[in-house]
Amino acid sequence: MSPTRFLRRSLFVVAVAAPVVVVGCKRSSLTSGTTGTTSTSTGAGGGFSADESDTANRGGDGSVSIEEALVLSDSIFQFDPTINPASTPAQNTAAVDNQAKMAGGSCTMVSTSGNTVTANFGAPPGCKLSNGLVVSGTVTATVSASGTTTSVALAFMNVTVNGRALSGTMSFATTNGTSFQTTVALTSGSMLTGTVAITGSATGFTFNGTLSAVAGDATTTITLNNVVYVTGDCYPSGGSMVVTKGKTSETITFNAMSASSGQVTVTIGKRSFPTTLPAYGQCPAAGG
DSSP, X not given: OOHHHHHXXXXXXXXXXXXXXXXXXXXXXXXXXXXXXXOOOOSTTOSOOHHHHHHHHHHHHHHHHHHHHHHHHHHHSOTTTTOOTTSOHXXXXXXXXXXXXXXXXXXXXXXXXXXXXXXXXXXXXOEEOTTSOEEEEEEEEEEEEETTEEEEEEEEEEEEETTEEEEEXXXXXXXXXXXXXXXXXXXXXXXXXXXXXXXEOSSEEXXXXXXXXXXXXXXXXXEEEEEEEETTOSSXXXXXXXXXXXTEEEEEEOOTTHHHHOEEEEEETTEEEEEEOOOBTTBSOTTO
């Protein structure tokens, strides 16, 4: 990956039907033209009910956790790729060590013992990484191999990402260095468990999976369907996310125009309506 592409990772944004998840920025609500205000008058079917809003908020909480964890993981070892399954665990550990040092710069203390790399980002507020994330706490990455599969097990200890607490583990397994089956067991607002499949490419990555987010007495399911992120875009350019709690299910669908304009389609039951994702930084792009 080129330095330019790596630096532009800070543009990574993932949106979920009200609220929208913006990695690297404060989470805000899906809007119909007013940034940061939940839509209350959306097309022929009317606005969100209380249960629909609660479902979206629970789904958004779990989604922001997995997205920030993925971007932090991609800082420590890149999905396209740092890992070479043809190499030994020791060689891949050295590659992770190098990548972690590149991401954290002089602000991050990186050390290696055996096949485990430890990245210490310090006490809050921590370090600002090359991709724009502000991280504190400690992350360890342990490399192992079994047959043709190489795995990287990450552990998050007293970590905050952009001020959001994150703890737990994620394990990434690959046979080719660019596609990963990822097991998630995180706590960040809610308890988040499940699996995510990540496919890296020269232009970005695509991810699919199903996650369960438990908070209080309710369980919310987050389903990721071929969500596409292209390096340098403001927003995802394809795929969808479904957030389900009980009988309530909400879907946000991305298309090619979403990437620059933030315009998406939201479906709740039989109601579908267009809306625009909240602005952040330099996005939506001028003329998008």
